[in-house]
Amino acid sequence: MNKELDRLKNEYKNVQIPKELDVIVGKALKNKPKKKQLYIWPTSAAAAAVLLTVTVNFSPDAARAISKIPVVKEVLEVITFNEIKEEKDHSSIDVKTPAITGLENKTLEENLNKKYVEESKKLYEKFTNSSSSQKGYLSIDSDYEKVTETPAVLSIRRTIQRTEASGYIQNQYISIDKEAQVLITLKSLFKNDEYVKVISENIKEQMKQQMKADSNKLYFITEEDMEPFTQIDPNQQFYISGDYKLVIAFDEYEVAPGYMGAVEFKIPTEVISDLLVGDRYIH
Template identity: 35%
Template sequence: MEYSDKDKLLKMKDSYETIPVPQAARNAVIDGIDKGKREKKKIQMIKITKRSAVSAAAAAALITIMANASPVTANAMEGIPVLGAIAKVVTFRTFEDMNENYEAKIDIPKVSIDNNDNYKVNHSIEEYANQLIREYEKQVTENLAGKGHYSVTSGYEVVTDNKKYLSLRINTTVIMASGAEYVKIFTIDKSTGNVVTLKDLFRGKEDVLNGIGENIKKQMKEQMASDDSKIYFYHSQEHDEDGFTGIKGDESYYFNDKGEIVIVFDEYEVAPGYMGAVEFTIPNSVTGL
C-alpha cells in the first residue's frame, strides 16, 4: 500500500514524539527553563530598582526646588528630620495684617550656610523687611490711603545657587491707586558668608563699573530703536533728561546660568511704570568674569 506524502509526514511525527528522552537530558531542559525564569525575575528587579532610584532622585530635586521657591513649604519641611538640611537653606517668618482697606503679607526669609545661620545677612534681610512693615503701619495709623486701598505683598526666590554665590531675590509689590514693583537682591559669597555688592565685586576696578553703565545705555538705546513700546530714562549727549547715568555699585544683581551678571532696576527707576522692574544681562566680555 502506497502512502501519500501527508501520511508519511504524520508517521514521521509520531515516531519523533515516541523517541525516549534520557532522564539526564530531561533534567537539563527543566533546569534551563528554571534558570531562565530566575534570570528574567532578576532583570525585572534591576529595572524596578533603577526606576525607584530615578524616582527618588527626581523627588529629591523637586523637594529642593519647592524648598527654595516656597517659604511655606520650606518651613513645613524643617519638621522632617531627613529633609531638614535642605529646608534650612531658606526659612522664614511672616507678617500678615488685614485692616479694613489695608492689607499686608510679607514673607521674611532667613539664610543659613552649612547649617549655620548667617547673622549679618539675616539682620540685613530683616531690616529691609522691617522697613516695609514700618511703612505699612504708618499708612494704617495715619490712614494715608483714605478711602482707597493700600496693600503690600512681599515674597522671595533663590535666583542664584552655584558653588560660590547664593542670590536671594525679594520681590515686593505695593498697591495704592496704582502698583509699584520693587526688587532687592542679596548676593552672598558662600565662602565668607558676606553680602557682595557690585562695588565689592569690582573693588579697585572702577573702569569695569563704568563699562557696565555704558553697556546698559547701549542696550537701552538698541531696545528703544527696535521696539517702539520700550522707553528708558537715561542721560547721554543725545538724551539730556534726568535718568540713568551709570552704575553706582549698590544696584541689585545676580548671576545667571552662564555666570553673567544680571542687573535689576525697580519699576519707575529707569523706565516708565508699565515696563515693570527691568533687567539687563551684562556680557562677560564687559565684566571680565
Template identity: 45%
Template sequence: MSKMDKLKNDYENIEIPEELDRVVRASIHEAKMKQRKKRPVSRNIIIGAVAAAALFIGSINVSPAFAKSMVNVPLLGSIVEVFTVQQLKVDEGTYQADVYTPIITGLENEELQAALNEKYVKENKELFEQFEKEIAELKELGGGHLGVDAGYEVMTDNDRILSIMRYQVNTVASSSTTMQYDTIDKVDNVLITLPSLFKDDSYIAAINTYIADEMERQMAADEMISYFTDNEYGEGFTTIKPDQNFYITNDQKLVISFDKYEVAPGYMGVVTFEIPTEVVRDLLVSDVYIQ
C-alpha cells in the same frame, strides 16, 4: 514648642544690632582672612544634595503642612537653605498686606548669616509697622486704599553662589516696586559686592556704555519698549551706582537691576540687563564668579 515654631519665635524677637553694617563688614573681613582648604567632593554627590535641598526648600515655602512634618528630619550636611520664617498678613477690604520674611541657614560664617537674617527681620518689621501706622491715619481721615506686598525669590543657588532677591511693592494710587539683592559665596562664606568683583571703578563706565547702547537697540527693535534717555526724557540714564543692584546667574553672568521708574516708565516695571562677560572680562578680579 516644636523646633520650627521655636525658630520662628526666636527670629520674631531678635534684637537688631545698632551697627549692622559694621557687623557684616567685620564678618566679611574675617572670612577673607581664613583660607580654609576644602576636601574634594564627588560631583554626583553635590548634584544630588543640591537637588534634594531645592526640593526640600520649595516644599517648605509652598506647604506649611509639609514644613511641620519635616521638623524632626535631620538636615543634609551643611547645605545652605532659605525658607520663610514669618508671614505678616492683613486682609481688610481696601487695606491689604502680605509680607514674607526669609532666613538663611547652613552658612559656615554664622556671624554673616545672623547679620543677614537680622536685617531681613528688621526690614519687614519696620515695613509692617509703617503700614499699620498709615492704616490708622487713613481710618482717622475717613478711609482709603493701601497695600503692601513684600517677599523674596532665590535667583541663584548652586555649588558656590546664593543670590537672594527681596522685593517690596507699595500700592496707593499707583504702585512702586523696589528690589534688593544679596549674593553670597557659599564656599568662602563672604558677601559679594559689585565693587569687589572688579580691579577698580572702571567697570562703571564699561557697564554704562553697554546699557546705554542696549537701551537704544531695544527701543529701535520694539516700539513698546521705552527707557529714560537723553533724547526723550531730559537727562535720562547716565550711570549705574557703584553699588547698583545686581545678582549673578547660574550661568555665571552678571545681571544689573533697576527699580520701577528708575530708568524707564512705570509700565516697564523692574528692568534688568545681563552684561555680556566680554564687556567686563579684562576688568574682573578673577573669573571665579563671572565667566
C-alpha cells in the same frame, strides 16, 4: 486685636540691628497679623525635622536662634522665617520674611537675617500707619526667591510691591559665595572703579537697541527726560545668573516708565573681562 498680634507689634518695636551690619551688608543692599499669623516652614526633610522642634517668634532672639539650628553640613537653605498677612480698613499686607540657614559664617547669617527682619518691620509700620490714618488704600506685598544657585554662588531676590494710587516694585538682591562663606558685593568683583563707566555705557547701548527693535520699550536716556540715566551706582543692585553672567537690576521707575516694570540687563562678559578680579563668579 489678639494677644499674639500685640506681642508681635511689641517685638517689632524692639528689634535691634547690629552696628556691624552696615559693614557686612550695606554695600550689597541699597536702601534708596489682624486675623492670623502664618508660619511657613521649609519642605526639605533635614531642615523640617529640626524646625518642628523649634518655636520661632518674630524677634532678634529668634533670628539668632535660627542661625544656631543644626543643619546638615553644606546644606544652605532659604526658608520663610515668618509671614504676616493682615487686612484692615482699605489696606492689606502680605509679607514673607526670608531667613538663611546653613552658613558656617554665623555672623554673616545672623546679620543678613536681621536685615530681613528690619525690612519687614518697616513695611509693617507703613501698613499700620496707613491704617490708623485712614488716608486711602495701601497694599504691601513682599516675597522672595532664589534666582541662582550654583556650586559656588547663591543669589536671592526679595521683591517688595507697594500699591497706593499706583504701584511700585523694588527688588533687593544678595549673592553669597557658598564655599568662601562671604557676601559678594559689586565692587568686590572688579579691580577698580572703572567698571561703573564700562557697565553704564553697555547698559545705555542695550537700552538704545531695545528701543530701536521694539517701539513699546522706553528708557530715560535722552536730554529731554527729567532724570536721564547716566551711570549705575557703584553699589547697584545685581546678581550672578546661572550661566555665570553679571546681571544689573533697576527698580520700577528708576530708568524707565512704570509700565516697563523693574528692568535688568545682562552684561556680556567680554565687555568687563579685563576689569574682573577673576573668573570664579563670572565667565
